[in-house]
Amino acid sequence: MKTHNIPTIIFWILSCVILAYVACFWIIQGGHYSRMDPERSNTAQCIINIRNMQAAVRVYQSENGLQPGSPLSIDELINKEIISNYPSCPDGQSYLCDNVIPKEDYPYLRCLNPKHNEFDHKNW
Numbered sequence: 001m002k003t004h005n006i007p008t009i010i011f012w013i014l015s016c017v018i019l020a021y022v023a024c025f026w027i028i029q030g031g032h033y034s035r036m037d038p039e040r041s042n043t044a045q046c047i048i049n050i051r052n053m054q055a056a057v058r059v060y061q062s063e064n065g066l067q068p069g070s071p072l073s074i075d076e077l078i079n080k081e082i083i084s085n086y087p088s089c090p091d092g093q094s095y096l097c098d099n100v101i102p103k104e105d106y107p108y109l110r111c112l113n114p115k116h117n118e119f120d121h122k123n124w
């Protein structure tokens, strides 16, 4: 009868450990992705985009002592390096923008997907 040497035993133990690790990772990731609803995920990301843009607008407004209704383009926010690039909806929808500093409680951007605008923007 052939006896197994130590390196062979270590090889098999390591193989089992790696296999178990990969299996656990696969199960965890699979469960994670199966729970994710792409529509909800896109809606959440879009709202984050709108909120981040609102924060940028309020920073610009505050720094420059501007009143609601003052003109403000997205290009200006990029030129002043308050934001780095144009926001884009994860659904591929466009954003509507009036290019003015909004009144209190009003978002600067609105998404063309109506479901992406259904959030509370009080005190914005």
Ligand SMILES: [Zn+2]
Pocket: 046, 089, 090, 091, 093, 111, 112, 113, 116
């Ligand atoms: Zn959107």
